[in-house]
Amino acid sequence: MSKGALPVNDGKLSMEGRRKKRAHLSLYTGLIGLAILCLFPFYLMIMYSTHANADIASTFLFFPGGELVNNFTRMVENVDIFRGFMNSFIIAGGSTLLTLYFGGMTAYGFSKFKFRFNTILFLLMLATMMIPAQLALIGSYRWLGMIGLLDSHAAIILPAAANTFAVFFIKQFLDGSIPDDVLESARIDGAGELKIFHRIILPMIVPALAAIGIFTFIGAWNNFIGPLVLLFSEEKYPLPVMVALIQGYYNTDYGLMYLGVAMSVLPIIIVFSLFSKRIMGSVAIGAVKG
Amino acid sequence: MFINRINKGNCGYFFIAPFFIVFLLFGLYPILYSFYLSLTNWDGLNDPEFIGLANYTRAIIDPLFLQSLFNTFFIWIVSVVPQLTVSLVLAVILTNTFLIGKDFFRAVYFFPNIVTAASLGLLVSLMFDWQTGSVNQLLMSIGFLDQAIDWKNNALFMQMLVSAILFFQYFGYSMLIYIAGLQGISPEYAEAAKVDGASKIQIFFKITVPLLKPIIIFQVITSLIGGVQIFDQPYMLTEGSGSPNHATLTSVMYLYRTAFEQGRFGYGATIAFCLFVVIVSLSVISYLVSRNRSKIA
Numbered sequence: 001m002s003k004g005a006l007p008v009n010d011g012k013l014s015m016e017g018r019r020k021k022r023a024h025l026s027l028y029t030g031l032i033g034l035a036i037l038c039l040f041p042f043y044l045m046i047m048y049s050t051h052a053n054a055d056i057a058s059t060f061l062f063f064p065g066g067e068l069v070n071n072f073t074r075m076v077e078n079v080d081i082f083r084g085f086m087n088s089f090i091i092a093g094g095s096t097l098l099t100l101y102f103g104g105m106t107a108y109g110f111s112k113f114k115f116r117f118n119t120i121l122f123l124l125m126l127a128t129m130m131i132p133a134q135l136a137l138i139g140s141y142r143w144l145g146m147i148g149l150l151d152s153h154a155a156i157i158l159p160a161a162a163n164t165f166a167v168f169f170i171k172q173f174l175d176g177s178i179p180d181d182v183l184e185s186a187r188i189d190g191a192g193e194l195k196i197f198h199r200i201i202l203p204m205i206v207p208a209l210a211a212i213g214i215f216t217f218i219g220a221w222n223n224f225i226g227p228l229v230l231l232f233s234e235e236k237y238p239l240p241v242m243v244a245l246i247q248g249y250y251n252t253d254y255g256l257m258y259l260g261v262a263m264s265v266l267p268i269i270i271v272f273s274l275f276s277k278r279i280m281g282s283v284a285i286g287a288v289k290g
Numbered sequence: 291m292f293i294n295r296i297n298k299g300n301c302g303y304f305f306i307a308p309f310f311i312v313f314l315l316f317g318l319y320p321i322l323y324s325f326y327l328s329l330t331n332w333d334g335l336n337d338p339e340f341i342g343l344a345n346y347t348r349a350i351i352d353p354l355f356l357q358s359l360f361n362t363f364f365i366w367i368v369s370v371v372p373q374l375t376v377s378l379v380l381a382v383i384l385t386n387t388f389l390i391g392k393d394f395f396r397a398v399y400f401f402p403n404i405v406t407a408a409s410l411g412l413l414v415s416l417m418f419d420w421q422t423g424s425v426n427q428l429l430m431s432i433g434f435l436d437q438a439i440d441w442k443n444n445a446l447f448m449q450m451l452v453s454a455i456l457f458f459q460y461f462g463y464s465m466l467i468y469i470a471g472l473q474g475i476s477p478e479y480a481e482a483a484k485v486d487g488a489s490k491i492q493i494f495f496k497i498t499v500p501l502l503k504p505i506i507i508f509q510v511i512t513s514l515i516g517g518v519q520i521f522d523q524p525y526m527l528t529e530g531s532g533s534p535n536h537a538t539l540t541s542v543m544y545l546y547r548t549a550f551e552q553g554r555f556g557y558g559a560t561i562a563f564c565l566f567v568v569i570v571s572l573s574v575i576s577y578l579v580s581r582n583r584s585k586i587a
Contacts, residue, residue, distance in 0.1 A: 060427035106309035113302025139324030162313035224408040240408040284470030
């Protein structure tokens with residue numbers, strides 16, 4: 001008996017129908033309330049970034065103001081926000097490309113070749129997912145300094161070539177949906193192993209790459225402690241670190257700070273509204289198989 | 291043909307080699323090197339000076355480190371219990387019930403999860419500002435408050451606020467994982483129970499929850515690993531101070547401050563390893579506890 005069951009000419013049933021209706025109404029109220037709670041802070045963030053400092057300091061603001069351009073001009077004069085955008089794109093884009101290419105390669109190696117230690121190496125790799133990133137932080141700091149990579153984007157991008165979760169995720173896909181026959185027939189046609197990977201496998205795993213790619217991009221975009229520790233030059237900071245910088249320098253200029261937060265979150269909002277189904281799908285796949 | 295097979299098998303090494311080279315260079319080696327540094331005094335400039343386990347004996351009696359551990363776990367527990375409960379209920383609602391806009395609700399609840407944690411921390415910090423924050427102004431404009439409350443001076447409130455941010459960011463994520471788990475459960479169980487006269491609540495507690503147990507354990511352990519690493523939100527919320535009275539100083543914030551602000555890198559590395567030992571022990575304990583329980587049942 002779902003919502004479709006209409007009350008018939010029977011006192012008992014119509015009472016039950018009414019109770020069901022009430023239950024549904026309160027359920028919807030709860031769900032919508034929670035949805036508003038999830039979005040409201042971001043609504044306020046955007047509204048507040050369009051107001052002047054004096055207004056923000058004096059009243060609660062619900063509607064947009066006319067100070068967006070002023071806030072923006074002030075921000076651009078003080079912080080090179082476009083530089084931050086570019087740095088974030090370089091870091092997130094570079095990390096994503098490395099993760100996808102080497103993740104695909106590693107997953108392919110584990111999935112389609114029966115070499116010794118295959119299972120052991122794979123399990124070992126999975127075990128490293130338990131290790132918190134902070135464990136390597138201080139060692140990396142000195143080690144990257146010794147090899148001259150400290151204060152460079154490479155220090156943050158390069159480790160993305162060893163993304164365990166991506167390997168795991170892509171391997172699941174390869175195991176499940178790419179039959180070995182495809183490889184056999186390519187080999188019979190005389191294709192080299194690398195060529196098979198580039199020409200046949202990579203195009204076939206595009207759906208898995210797309211899912212994990214969006215996820216990696218968001219993760220790298222949001223990375224905070226890594227760049228905070230490993231980069232020193234302001235002109236190399238990605239947006240989250242730049243936002244921290246804004247807080248440190250201009251912490252009485254509220255309009256500017258709200259705008260900074262809004263601009264650092266905006267690309268994520270756009271990515272999410274474009275790919276929400278895919279992002280949510282990849283969360284579920286990765287988790288349940290684990 | 292047989293030899294050919296074996297050769298092809300060995301090609302696998304070629305494909306996995308880059309991953310392991312990068313992992314050794316940027317993953318494993320820095321970890322081992324961190325361990326070495328945890329046995330030294332290192333100021334970040336001069337050469338590290340080997341001092342054995344002195345950092346470790348200092349860490350286990352360092353009141354600020356112990357407090358940071360307490361803060362971290364207190365904040366984690368306060369956020370994770372409602373997170374895992376609310377998300378389970380939501381998952382059941384958004385899977386089983388006939389509802390309009392299921393996909394919409396799922397997407398909206400998940401959205402906070404992908405927002406930059408550092409930016410969210412600053413946003414909440416701005417909203418809870420004593421004089422200019424929107425929360426005080428909203429409460430005052432609807433007549434709920436006569437004068438502004440200095441939220442940021444209340445230790446317990448600030449801890450709760452960090453927990454609330456974590457809840458806000460992660461309940462949608464756990465909900466999605468529960469939904470995926472629920473979709474793996476055959477509806478026949480619930481239907482059979484229904485025929486036998488079980489109520490919805492009975493089905494939830496007697497069938498859904500036990501069948502979801504592996505997922506619940508997975509969630510507890512992954513959220514534990516994530517929870518121990520809390521840094522971005524409290525750092526931005528308190529401008530890196532962990533105020534008031536170190537109430538929101540998490541262990542990773544303490545690590546960051548010790549190493550990168552005070553230049554005590556050796557001791558910072560020690561804190562990282564102590565934290566790792568804590569994570570591993572707690573993960574093992576939670577795994578064993580859940581296994582024993584299932585034996586009894």
